[in-house]
Amino acid sequence: MDSITLRRPDDWHLHLRDGAMLAGIAPESARHFGRAIIMPNLVPPVVTGAQAQAYRDRITAALPADSGFTPLMTLYLTEESDPADIIAAHQSGLVTAVKLYPAGATTNSTSGVRDFDKVRPVLEAMAEHGIPLCVHGEVVDSDVDIFDREAVFIDRVLDPIRRRTPGLRVIMEHITTRQGVDYARAGGDDLGATITTHHLVINRNAILVGGIKPHYYCLPVAKREEHRLALRAAATSGDASFFLGTDSAPHTDPLKENACGCAGCFTATNTMSILAEVFEQENALDRLEAFASLNGPAFYRLPANETRVTLTKGDPVSYPAKIDTGDGPVTVFDPMMPLHWRVG
Numbered sequence: 001m002d003s004i005t006l007r008r009p010d011d012w013h014l015h016l017r018d019g020a021m022l023a024g025i026a027p028e029s030a031r032h033f034g035r036a037i038i039m040p041n042l043v044p045p046v047v048t049g050a051q052a053q054a055y056r057d058r059i060t061a062a063l064p065a066d067s068g069f070t071p072l073m074t075l076y077l078t079e080e081s082d083p084a085d086i087i088a089a090h091q092s093g094l095v096t097a098v099k100l101y102p103a104g105a106t107t108n109s110t111s112g113v114r115d116f117d118k119v120r121p122v123l124e125a126m127a128e129h130g131i132p133l134c135v136h137g138e139v140v141d142s143d144v145d146i147f148d149r150e151a152v153f154i155d156r157v158l159d160p161i162r163r164r165t166p167g168l169r170v171i172m173e174h175i176t177t178r179q180g181v182d183y184a185r186a187g188g189d190d191l192g193a194t195i196t197t198h199h200l201v202i203n204r205n206a207i208l209v210g211g212i213k214p215h216y217y218c219l220p221v222a223k224r225e226e227h228r229l230a231l232r233a234a235a236t237s238g239d240a241s242f243f244l245g246t247d248s249a250p251h252t253d254p255l256k257e258n259a260c261g262c263a264g265c266f267t268a269t270n271t272m273s274i275l276a277e278v279f280e281q282e283n284a285l286d287r288l289e290a291f292a293s294l295n296g297p298a299f300y301r302l303p304a305n306e307t308r309v310t311l312t313k314g315d316p317v318s319y320p321a322k323i324d325t326g327d328g329p330v331t332v333f334d335p336m337m338p339l340h341w342r343v344g
């Protein structure tokens with residue numbers, strides 16, 4: 001097979017940032033994707049419907065004319081979130097989902113949730129109204145090893161929340177472990193999981209072997225090879241529980257190449273070429289459309305995109321090493337392998 005046509009893909013987990021960074025990187029996602037779930041972890045975070053409206057307007061202004069790209073907005077769940085505001089923002093069509101960050105788990109998450117009992121009324125209201133909850137699934141306890149934080153979160157936080165709140169629709173964002181794969185697969189129709197492009201490609205050696213490689217550092221951090229293989233098997237299985245959420249998360253080079261470097265890989269530019277390469281390696285090109293274009297909308301109860309994209313195999317694809325933004329250069333994720341599939 002040297003050409004494959006898919007429904008236009010969507011990105012069910014994306015960081016577009018704000019200001020000059022937003023202007024610089026929004027076209028990278030709009031080029032190939034139809035829609036994206038936009039993360040709300042700005043400073044200050046997008047907590048209210050009014051803030052989501054204003055942020056959506058700024059995103060729309062940053063998109064190329066006629067891009068056809070639709071940002072799907074989320075609200076940042078805090079211990080003070082107002083259930084009535086969340087429900088109104090969802091019912092008006094402004095907001096697609098709500099994002100739960102454990103306080104301190106990742107970039108700009110200090111306003112997140114410390115005491116999960118405090119958000120129980122909000123979660124119950126969301127279950128009642130069918131509003132999906134996107135979860136950053138890592139505990140932040142200092143006594144839990146960073147490589148174990150996802151598995152511990154499932155046992156200590158996620159499973160109890162789901163048992164207490166029947167009907168709550170949950171997306172485990174950017175799963176990175178075999179335990180995450182197993183829990184999502186067994187979770188039934190109200191549980192889905194996104195998988196990033198980069199976690200299909202790298203294990204933790206990419207960050208740590210031969211010198212520290214800050215551009216491969218992200219959260220949740222890449223794990224052992226056995227976990228990468230579990231993610232690849234899940235993504236390429238066609239199982240409707242799993243869909244693409246790139247977690248493409250730009251930081252400028254000075255913030256990555258730093259004594260305390262920021263977490264995030266920027267994959268918006270070359271994600272579709274990387275995914276085609278990965279799915280071809282797994283003899284699963286015929287299941288790329290399920291992962292990138294069909295399973296996500298089905299979980300979110302939205303129609304798949306009507307337009308199509310074609311990927312064609314040929315000589316290695318060139319893509320920029322960096323995107324220049326008004327904030328500074330952003331390094332594009334290097335998958336450490338030639339990419340042969342080009343979009344369009």
Ligand SMILES: [Zn+2]
Pocket residue numbers: 013015039247249
């Ligand atoms: Zn993210």
